[in-house]
Structure formats: C-alpha cells, structure tokens
Amino acid sequence: MTESATNNSKSSAKGILLKIVRNQLFIPLAALLLLVLFNLFTDPGFFDIVLKPSSTGSLILSGNLITIIDNASELVILAIGMTLVTSASGGQDISVGATIAIAGSTVLRIVKTQASDIPGGKFAGIIIISFLLCVVVSAAFGAFNGALVAFFKIQPMVATLILFTAGRSIAAWINNNDNISINDNRFGYFGNFIPGIPVPTPVFITVICLIVIAVVLKLTNLRLYSQSVGINASSSRLNGINPKMIKLLTFVILGVCVAVCGFIKVSRTSSITYSVIANNIEMDAILAVALGGNNLGGGKFNLTASVIGAYVIQFLTTTLYKFKEIDSSSISAYKAVVVILLIIISSPYIRKRFDDLKNKRLAAKAQANVGKEAN
Amino acid sequence: MENGAVLEMRGICKYFPGVRALEQVDFTLREGEIHALMGENGAGKSTLIKVLTGVYPKDGGDVTLAGTPVHIKSPQDAQNKGIATVYQEITLCPNLTVAENMYIGRTKGPFTDWVKMNKKAEALLDELEIPAYPTEQLGNCSIAVQQMVAIARAVDMECKVLILDEPTSSLDEQEVVKLFKLMRNLKEKGVGIIFVTHFLEQVYEVCDRITVLRDGKLVGEYIIEDLPRVKLVSKMLGKDFDDMADIKSDSDAANTDLDGTPVYEAINLTGTTGIKPFNFQIHKGEVNGFTGLLGSGRSESVRAIFGADRVVGGKVMINGVPVKIRKPLDAMKHGISYLPEDRKLDGIVGDLSVRDNIILALQVMKGFFKPFSRAQAEKFADEYIKLLNIKTASQDTPIKSLSGGNQQKVILARWLLANPQYLILDEPTRGIDVGTKVEIQKLVLKLAAEGKSITFISSEIDEMVRTCSRLIVMRDGKVVGELKGDDLNQNKIMATIAGGESK
C-alpha cells in the first residue's frame, strides 16, 4: 500500500512536480534560476562572455558570469568546510574571516622577503613553502577551535568567537602590522590569471578543492561519521566512533579550506588589509550552508546544495553591484531581504507545508475510494 | 452521534512520506470508560493519539468533542479543549521543579504565585501518593516518578479525555497498581480514558472496551467481555497466534559448553557509575541475564563490560586471553556487541537511513578509510531487513520514522551484522508489541543454539525466565545472587531481588 501511495504521486504531473520541489537541491537551484532570469530580463547582455587580451597581453575570458564564478571561489571552498563543521558539531565557525586574515598574512610573511626578480624555480619553491606553512597554521587554528568544541564542549559559535575577536590582531602581528604590497606579478597569478590560460585561476583551485573533497567523501567514512556524530553523539560513541575526534577533524578540514581561501585572497590584490580582508565572509558561508537546505543544528548534509548556495550568494552580490539605482548604504538591506526570502522558502516549516499539501490530496483520494466502495 | 460519547473521530487519515500511517480510522470514547487502543508497532496507535492531541495535523476526517465538531490546532489547543496526554516518553522539563512541571504553561497572566503553586502541587502529590516534593528538580526523580508527575499534571487539568500512551512501561508493579487505582477514580468522575499499552494483562484488568488497529486501519471496536485474549492477539496480528509458551523447548539442545574457557570473563570489573566491582563470566552458547529493580545497576554492569562508561579497574579475558577494553570500539573488536537500553538516546541515529543504521557498527569496525561500496551496503541492509522482517518503506527511509519495534529490529540487525561472539541485549523488548517480543526471544535462543553467547536484560521477569539459563540478580549496585536450574522461577527471583543475601 505504500507502493500505491508513491504510484499515485508518480502517475500525475503534479506528483512529479512535488517530488522535485521536495528535493534539497530545489531551493538553491530555483534561486539561481530566478537570478538568471531576472538578469536576463533587466540586461539581455548580462551573460555575454568575450575573449579579449588583458594588460599582460594574453587572452582572457571576461563577462559577468566569469566574474561571478571567479569571485565565488573563496565562498565555495569555505562552504565545503562549513558544511562539515555544521554537520558534526551542530554549530558554525564564525572565525573563518579572521583566520583567512591570519592565513593570508602568513603567506605574505614568507613571500614579502623575496625580491621580485628571483628565477621561476625558486619562486615556485617560495610559493609552495608559503602555502604549506599557511595550511599548517590555519589547520592549527582550526584544531584550536575544534578542541574547544570537542573536548571542552563549548558551543561552536562561542568557541570561535575567540578567534573572531582576536584573529585579525594576530594577522596584523604576524607581519608587524606592516602595509604589505607584493610587487612580483607572478604572485598575482593565483588570484587572477596565469598568462596563456583564459580562465581565472581561483576557478581551477575551486574545482580541485571540490574534486578533493568528493574523493575524500568517497574513499573515507567522513560523511557517515560526521552525520552520525551530528545526529546522535552518544549513539555514535556506542558504535565505536570517537565523536570528539570527528568534530576536531571537521574543524581541521575547515582550517585547510580557510588556508586556501586566504591564499587566493592575498593573491588577488597582492596585498592585505588586516581589518577588512574577507570581511563578513563567515556570514556568507553560513548562509550558503543554510541556503542549501542543510540543518544548521547538525546531522545530514548535502555538500552540492551548499556549493550551489555559495554561488547563489555571490550571484546576488554581483547582481546588486550592477544596479546604479541602489544606494550604496542600503545595498546590505537589499541583500538581506532576498536572503530572508530564500531562507524562509528553504525552511523546514515551508517544506512541511509542501508535504501536507500532498497528503491532503492523498486523503481526498482515499475518501473518494471509500465512497466508490460504498456505492 | 452516539449517546454519552465524549469523543468521536471519524474517517481520520494521516500520511507520512511513503507511509499511510492512518487511513479512514474511526474511534469513539464514551463518558466514564477506560478504552484500550491496541495494535502492533506501526499499527497507528501513536499517530492517532498525536492527531487527536494536535501534534500532527490530520490530513482528512472529523473530530467531535461532546457533540461539537472541533479542529485541534496544537497540543495547547487540545489541552484547552480538555484533552490531556501522558506520553510514552517523558515530555516534561527535567531542569524544572516538580511543581513547575505540573503547572507550566497553565498559569494565567505573566505572574506566578510560587507559594500557592507549590502548596497545590503538594496536596495533589499527596493525594496520588506520589513520592516527590514539589520543589524537587524533576530530573533528579526516577523515571517512574517522572511518569507519575506527568499523570498528576494531566489529572489536575480536569480533563474530559485523558490519554495514557504506554504509561506503565517504566513502572514497577506496585506503581502500576497505584496508577490503576487512580484511573478507576477518574473513571468514576466521568473522565474518558484512552489507554495505550502492550501489556495484555493490564488491558484485561482495567479496560471496558478495546479498539484494535492494524496497518493504519481500523480492525474493530469490542466490549472487553466479548474479546478473549487469544482473539485479541489474533486481531492485532491479523493471523492465528502461535503461543509463545514453549519457545524454550528446542533450545535445550543448545551446544552450551559450560565447562570450557569462558568466552568472556571479568574479575573485579570496576566502573565509575556507582556499581561495586563484580565478577562475571559467560560461556559459548549460553544465555544469561542481569536482573534487579530499576536502578539496581544491571544496565551499568553491562555498560562496563562493553566499555560504554569509564572502567577503572579489573581484569578482562576473552577466550582466556587477557585484553583491555577501554572504549566501545575495543569491545567491538573483541567480538562484543551491545544493544543499549535507551533506544532513542543511545541506539538509533535518527535522521540516518535504515541502511546506514544497519551497517554503522560493522563499518566502524572496518575502519574510517575503508567505506563499504553502496552495493555492498544495500546487500547487507536487504539481507537483514528480510531476516528480521523489518517493516520500512525503503532502505533510505530515516530510521526515526519507523515504529519503535522496527527501530529496535534495525539496531538488532546492526549488531547481528557485526557478527559478535558475545551479544549484550539491554531491554530489547521494551515498548514493543507482543509479536515482535516473541520474535526477539526466539531469535535470542536461535543465536545461542548457533554458538553465540548472549546476555539478556528485561524488566519482565517471565521473559527472562523463558530465555535465560542463568540469572545474575543485582540490588543497589551489587551482585546479590546467581540463580540457575530449578531456582529459575518467578518466586525465587522476586525473593532474591527483594532481599536476604542468597549466600
């Protein structure tokens, strides 16, 4: 009889529609589609992509779409780690913006000591060393957050509040508060373009990150473990999982994501402003997770949905930048309104309403059947 | 409309994703009657109750209260309309006091007269002979007392309809007697009581009428005298009930090897949860059990064996080889499985699918870097869903949307899949319908016959007598006796539990 219930919904177009609507990817994808349509309507040339030479002389792709995908890179990478942290710990890391500052500052600390005319091989070595050190430092700060959450059972938001407050000062202290500007053009390759390649480098870095996490999820039990821990830590422990280690691990993974973001960020402009680099990015990253329909209280997660959520947010930001009519000081308010709408639509309450609609239909059908039998 | 009916439900429908929880169910409650709502797990009893109390909105049908059609919007609304509920799981706030729990959400206006409230609470607690102080924190009371406080709260609301959803599952016999007295009192006053329980004896002791549900549909409504026990069970199961009396007969041929090296042996095992150091051993193919009152330390003992709580001392040997068991994973690697007492808190991983819940333990034992392929996991899940006859819409259904008994079967499947040599089952039959209970008991004996060692814990002594060949009796955190052979009867067990050192 459960079969007939599903058959019912399958047989009608309405049923198929409801099934699509109930999918977790529906909301972020629908939001994306809405933004695409809106932009097409207001500016038919919005999605034009052209290949033209940059100031270095090599051909590059440019256009709104490229810009959005490029600029969303950091957010997408962060959303990966934030989704895992949310799943396992049932809370969010609000210190990622500040730790990006630390990561970026660490990179610059190594790179700034080098002259801009060193040979390519040596330069590559410096970049690799600086990146590895930045990964280690960020992972250590991630582990610090994770340890507070896992071993001292502090609420993630409170635990990460420490670095949220102190992170930017630490970042400034790493470089003696110097106002750094790297003159070597090659340093900017990672946040912009590598000569000869028409696609922005951050896009490649993002793709690599997504592949890495996909492989990790495929080859390990990270998904099962972090979901179990997030849903029921006590039960997970009795099944041999160490919930503390899993929570710590997710924070360390987020730390690595932060390192990659920090590296991209400082490479984009070859400089750093400790107080504003990656400002408010933690909120956007958390929003991406929420927009993806993931439960911020932990447990089940859908990484694809978070990633699409991140692109939606960047799409929205870029769309708003385009509008001349929107007053500078009210742009955040516009963004907030759209975000609130999206969050409400993807909330469990509205999802439940969709289900209820479907159930009402089934009940009516059952009623009709009973009527027939009586006749 | 029937005369004297305080509540009528007609054509109630309720659906969950992929499941018809209720379809066209009718239910009538008359003034001053105790009406049993019976059915197997997943028959729709709890769903019907939740629809009636406004927890779930109904998808179809009508509800009439004392002749007036009503729409119940929320649990608060149900309360206001005179429908009070005591749920199977305690739904009170453990961090508030007893009195606060009794009156929370019911005071008018923003101010509370604490003195008056405590006095009123004390009077009621006295009247009902509930051993609790109004100012005591509820979380410090035993589960049984918490349950009674919940009932006291419902009683005090002067309800017309009182719903008791499995109220007796965690009460001992004396407390049950007290509760029944209370129920009869309320009946005299004209309250209609809906009584949901798995205990057949209790139904025949207090109820006037029985409504039976099966698979979300109404089977029928019967006056108690017209429905003998056997008939009731067959109505619930939808087939002729094969009696459980002689399930033990075939197990006597078990390949129990009591003289060889014990599969598991503990000497002076010391935990941190208030139990005294104890010795324990179990042989291949043996079924033994821990018994004792609630809080006697029987669960704590098996938790110590499994490493679920911190172990601070003692020697443990598996097949004669000394080993260290510090955490659950150690125990699992040594072939010990543990089905915990609190299914909801320690057993299920609610949002995960049935499949993930089944493979969890084996997967953890296999290792973090070696996940099962999807096909392998599906094969495992399929195998055990069939083997244990688990009723679920699909493998992908979240375990939390299954009925209690089916959830328990999934957890059982998880530990069977881990293929242990020693299986600990702590209250595997609590809150489960009769059919499944028998299934589980049979399974235990079958596993023992296959050479597995099993420790079985149950609050129902007759269940223990039927399945165990040796019983360890506990009182106040201490092992006070060990019974086997002819001593293994209800009277002897009760006497040992009650006192008088058996040595």
Added chain:
Amino acid sequence: MKKFVKMLVSSALVAAMAFGMCACNGGNGGATQAPTQAPAPTESATDAPADTTATGELIKVGIINNDPNESGYRTANDKDMKETFTKENGYEASFFYSLKNEDQIAAAQKFIQDEVDYLLISAAGTSGWDGVLEQAKKAGIKVILFDRTIDASEDLYEASIVSDMAKEGQQAVDWLASQGLSEYKILHIQGVMGSSAQIGRSGALNDKVKAEANWSIVKQQTAEWSEETAQQIVQAVIDSGEKFNVIYAENDNMAKGAVAALDKANISHGVGKDVIIIGFDCNSWALKELKAGNWNYDGQCNPFQAKYIDEIIKNGAKQKVVIMEEKGFDAKTITDDDVAKYGI
C-alpha cells in the same frame, strides 16, 4: 581509527610548533626592523631633546588611541606617537588602545588616578566624555585631542588636532577639475558609510558633480575600505560595459583593488592613460605607484599629530582647533623625497 587519530594529533602538534616558530620569527623581525625605522620619520624626534633635558623631569602623558590594527593610517599614527613621546624627548608615556568608547573612558579615569600631566585622546566615539574631562580638569590634567573631535565644551581641553576630511576631498576634486577633461565619468568607491573620512571625501565630489554638467557618477558604491570588494565592484561595472574615465577611491587599498580589476580587463590607467586613479592616505606603496605613473593623485591624511602635540605641550596652544597641513600629490610632480617623507 587509532592510526588516524595518531596522525591527526601529530599533525596538529607539528602545526603548533611551526606556528610557534613563525611567531618567533615575527618577534625577531620586529626587533631587527625597529632600529632602521626609528631615525627615519618626522622631524619632531630631532627637535625636542634640548628642551626637556634642561628641566630634567619627565612629563607624564597618558595616550588613549584606537587599535593600531585598524588601518595603515592608525599604525603610522601609533608609531609616530611612540617615537615622539620617548624618554629621550623628556616624556614618560603610557598607552591604551581600544575601538570602544567606554573602554577608552575607563582608561582615561585610570590615567587621571595615575596623575599624568597630559591626557592625549583619539576618541572612538564623539559623546560621553564630559564627565571624565571635568575630572581631569579638577585634577589639573591637561587634555589634548588628536585625530578625532568630541562633543564637549571647548573649555575642557587645551587643543584639538584634526584632519579636515572635507578639505582633503576638496583638494582632490580641485585637482581633478584642473585636469580639464571634456567629460568626467566617475566611478566612486566609498569607505565605510558614515565614517568621517567617507563623509568628508564623498561630500566634495558629490557637490562638484551636482554643480557641473559634464561631471557624472557612473557608479557610487561602498567597498568598506576593502580592496577585494573594490575589485569586485569595478569588475561588475566593467562587465556591464559602462564607460568611465576616473576612479575616485576613498583610500589607497580600494584604489589598489580597482586597479587590479582594470589590469585584468586591459584598461589602461595612470598618467596620460584612459582612466585617472585617485586614492587617499599616502601609503608608501601607493606613492610609489604614483611615482611610476600608474596612479594620478593621492591625497594625504596626515597621521603625524605627535609633533603638533609636542609643540603644544612645550610652548602652549595658540588656538583651540589645529587643522593639520595635508598635501595632495600629483604623479607628474611627486619626487622620491616625497615618497620617503610622506609615505606611511
């Protein structure tokens, strides 16, 4: 699982150690850098000593400032203070940093109890200072405000040394007007809305755009002092295909972000090129860009109040409000000396 845990713990340890090393380096770096920097800036360091060694007694000053991490401006400001109010110059200085008004007021009270001779305040907020300044007055402590003004009676302080942000903006706009373009299509990137720098620097431009027919704003948007946001905004404008020939960024970092976006799109900028770049604050690296002709104009926001304060303490205040001299540099006329002297 066990192996995995071990790996995790060991990698965390390595990470911690590596960070420790890095931190040590940071400290050493600071130590070795300090001496080379000390003699370089401002004349004030060389002016004073003669004066104070005569009196022999140290002047106690309590300095309440904003967090030096806030911006390059603040860092330079704090460095300047520390280099001026030294023992050699005849001062005994205590420092307190906070971006919170209440904390600053509490610190002021503590300095009063410590009986300092002068209280130097760069207030985080404009209100709430009356009470503590009266206490200071009763205790005979003189108050000098620097960088920021407050809403309090003028009697309560000796002098206030401030930048005139509106004047900075006006200088930049006047310079822009003097370039004599036939049409001004301006991309205006603002700082944090409501900050005094933003209000001052936006005000002059807004007035001019209103007044002149051939001046128009292509896009006006806040990047909140952030280079990456500025980069995104400029990118969005470029993608939308709108033309502009001036970028008016309210600080150097945002100008830098804007230029990064122009470079990407192969739009030329600087002296004699397609787009005029205007920045503010005179960071050393920005002045170097100016010198190289990549930018066109940079307005100074003078962080060096210390020598003015030093002057007032030693010779008395000549007026209540001292507005600091602030320059604007044109890429065509800037010299290497300027870069060395005014870069922060």
